[in-house]
Amino acid sequence: MALIVKKFGGSSVATTEKIMNVAKRVLSEKQPGDQIVMVVSAMGDTTDDLIKLAEGITKDPYQYTREMDMLLTTGEQVSISLLAMAFKTLGQPAISLTGPMAGMKTNSVHTKGRIVDITPQRVHEELDKGNIVVVAGFQGSDEFGDPVTLGRGGSDTSAVALAGALKADTCEIYTDVDGVYSADPRIVKDARKMKEITYYEMLEMARLGAGVMQPRSVEMGKFFNIPIHVRSTFTNKPGTIIREDYTMEDKDFVIRGVAHDEKVAKIAVLGIPNTPGIAHEIFSALADANIDVDMIVQSIRNIEKNVTDMVFTVATDDLG
Structure with missing residues (x-):
């Protein structure tokens, strides 16, 4: 029961x-x-x-x-x-x-x-x-x-x-897939299906673009310590268990998998004053709009004029 x-x-x-x-x-x-x-x-x-x-x-x-x-x-x-x-x-x-x-x-x-x-x-x-x-x-x-x-x-x-x-x-x-793979099996033909993966590893892969699980769902699993079994609708084969720690010896990989995300937009804010608080002004406005920012790169454009460029990435759904 x-x-x-x-x-x-x-x-x-x-x-x-x-x-x-x-x-x-x-x-x-x-x-x-x-x-x-x-x-x-x-x-x-x-x-x-x-x-x-x-x-x-x-x-x-x-x-x-x-x-x-x-x-x-x-x-x-x-x-x-x-x-x-x-x-x-x-x-x-x-x-x-x-x-x-x-x-x-x-x-x-x-x-x-x-x-x-x-x-x-x-x-x-x-x-x-x-x-x-x-x-x-x-x-x-x-x-x-x-x-x-x-x-x-x-x-x-x-x-x-x-x-x-x-x-x-x-x-x-x-x-529609039968578990969590070390890479997207539609792209990498010899990708390896994992029998188990930890919450932390799955969360990192999900944040980097692995579409099999939404990051927040993995966070919820860890918070409640609920084992999550990712499996296929169309077969009865065992899938991948997401849990706190491994129960088998399948844990000696330095790299668990490779993820990619194609739905990323890059925004460049050019020639802004290189003064304290300018980054906070930009990113607090984005935070107020509930827009998550991923990668951030800042580079000096002109030392004499003290201006800088700010480049960051967001999800394409947030681009508008």
Whole structure:
């Protein structure tokens, strides 16, 4: 008997056929007495399609961040309702809950929200009734009740945070790859799949561009000390376990893997006064706009005139 949180991404639930296959797989693996919580993303390219709809209204829809969250949270509601129907069709009691219904509380930073509290009382109540609980990932609500999304990959964070709040035995992340590799297997053909990796190593790889996990979800796993099993939706092979430390001898690598990120924009601020406080002025403004800065390079342009150049990188989504 175990309490298990299972997260399925958009490619896993892209069609109604795939949704039925997910439901059948979960039921085939369910042991007597197990309590199952599902966290689900929007179907396939739904989020991208919703963004395109908004771009049909305005070239810069993200200037209206609250309305974008109101729009984007509808994608997960479609997939959770269909998956709950799939379970019921197969004879398994189930219920769908939005992020706020599941007790997911966030700050008020729309489109880039952070989880501030989780009170999953409703989830416990539905599990006690014998339901499989299907929760919308990627979303919560702020103190005003407004919908807030957690950024790209936020369903991973929803799943791990919910697993921690529920004191689950494990959190399983199902995706279109069968684990964490030493490099992107689509580019490096002989990349090695890792049986285990630590939270710290996975966090570093995620921050450097490894798209298999969102960095915040790894942080949540470490905070709650919840083992995270990254595995494939389409095979039954074991995946990669993300945990505090290794349980096997697979730990003697000086380098665990190589990550890359193509969604990076470089910004150069040229000819600014080389005076104390100028860097703070630039980066505090970015911080106030909730924009993360990665690499920073400062170089003297002209010693006599005491001016400098400041170059830094941000995610392309933050470029505008």
